[in-house]
Amino acid sequence: MNTSRSATRFKLNSSLKSCWLKVAGLMTVASVAAAVAPQARAADPILICSIDDRSGAAADTGTQGYQGVMMAVDEVNAAGGIGGHQVKVVAYDGKTDPQLTATFASRCAEDDKGLVIIGGNPSAPAAAMIPVATENKIPYYMLSAGTDSLTDPPATYNFRFGPANRQDAAAITDLLVKQGFKRPAIINNSLPFGTDGARATTAALNKKNIAVVAQQTYDVNATDLSPQLTTLRDAKPDVLLVFPYAADGARVLRTAHQLDIKAPIIVSRSALLDTLRKLAGTASDGVLIPNTVDPSRPDVQKFFTALNARYGPHQPTLYPVIGYDAAKAALQVIATPVVLKAIDAGNIEDARKAFRDGTEKLTQFKGLQGEQNASYHFGPQQHHGSPDQNWYVFILVADNGTRLVKPDLSKFKPL
């Protein structure tokens, strides 16, 4: 009996002892985990979402914007990251589909817990991300989407790095006034980029008392554009302004060449895309394009040397540069103590808010867009960063559309 009682006591003691040991072990593990946790969090990568159109009608712009983002992010990671964090890019292809793009933006904000969204070249998918960014309070850096209303009035979390259509229009108008043109004609496609570009340019020209002598709109899938261009030719313009997408822009230039239209031609920034010039071939030679990248700047040359080495040959256009500038600005804002503190505390909401506030303080951010002395200006009521002055550099198409060169503007005069 005694033996059995002592055996029972022994069992109880031993099970209590084992229980205490387990509790002590768990507490040790918990305290070690608690001590290690902040360090582990500190080592977590910072997530940036790149949501852009790398397929569909505007694939060139999205692909080049993404390449610019990757160049900036890889530079900072190679230098050791930011505050002990590596920066990771989660990339989505919105396929130039606004609905799909908005879905990816929600996924970035809710599932990926991204700090900022970078992307948006065509206006429609870019516009689709603005309400998602506002609702989820996630900063959104928009790239080359040009429609004026995207940042006017400014949405709380949306910031634009590319130029707006009104700025393209003002730059073109200033050039026409300077070069003595008085009878412009406009042709544009029926998509938002085309109609908004034509509207903004007509308004800018009217302000300078220059009347548009004829304007034509066309469907992007029309095979033959001679009706529109014949009408424009008959109006005897001294300069032709074109607001197309890539493939239809090539058709406009080929048809103008076919109809022997001699007036000088300015094509909107879509002619910076290789596709348009490749499809147009010799018909694109001599065309002038508003660009926001000055190829004579040493830092721009250095960037394109690195970009070409990594992704193959590129002409000096704004699309990869805007992606690069936006990512560089994002990385600069991430490096501010208030954003890093929120990231280290694991509080993504606070980090996003601090990031948004930090972007509004980028009043003199120097990027690769614009002339040498130009810089981006953001502020609480200024979410469109491109300034109106010293931003545009016109560029000329040469060598069967294969090269973009500095133009001799003394030859760009009315015939």
Next chain:
Amino acid sequence: MDKISVLLLAGLTNGSVYGLIGLSLSLIYGTNRVINFAQGDFVMVGAMSAILFMVTYSLPTPVALLAVIGVVLVCALALEFAVYRPLVRRGAPPLTIMIGTLAAAIIASGIALLIWGANQLYVPNILSLDPITLGPLTTNLQQLSIISAFVIFLLVTWFLLYRTSFGLCVRATGANPRVAQLMGIRSSRIVRFGFMFSAFVSGISGVLIGPLLGGQVSMGVALTVKGFMAAILGGLGSPFAAAAGGLVIGLLETFVAGYGSSLYAEPIIFLLILLVLLIRPFGLLGDFEAVRR
């Protein structure tokens, strides 16, 4: 007068593109009463294969053309055997089969994206793009070839349907497949002919319009819509009515653009289609379909 001539030629060119796709759509519909939503993707495959064989592999033009035709015919057979037949075997209604063809179109775009990438590509021109002046008109051989191909395919289709016993079988199957089968016509072969001939027409169209529109893997959707509009306006039951619908849309688009603005062309055309369908529910030339019903 000069302006009208220019508009007429441009309208004929644009209308021939829509007419060719309308003709292709109607050829399939005429044999199995199914609207093929992948029709525009046959055009895309034609244009993109031309890039593959003429640029990537640098094959001589005749060999490349044969290869393009081979590719589109294989695609047509794939559509028939992988989508149409399994659905028919399971008793799927035409609407379900139509959605099946839409799924096939999306899959085809996805595969094309993997092969050719997302960018708009230059499709080499078989004929010269240099300007030709014909009185007040300026055009080029590539544009004229589209109108020529449209006329040739219309004649070939007419000959096949109305001057051969095989054409009689096709028409019989289109009028009443069950009775045709009872008369000993193998309707499955007729349907296969419909898929292959329409893919052939669309593939050649892709080679011809590719140099003008540029090649892009998602170009099929817009072309299907335009072809569908053409077929509905003309009359889906007859290839010739669908082709005529394409011409009407092309001419309308051009004249609205020439004397107004392209911005309003599509709403005007859709309004017109609506008005036509209110008066003639089977299309402008849809008597055959009306009688069949």
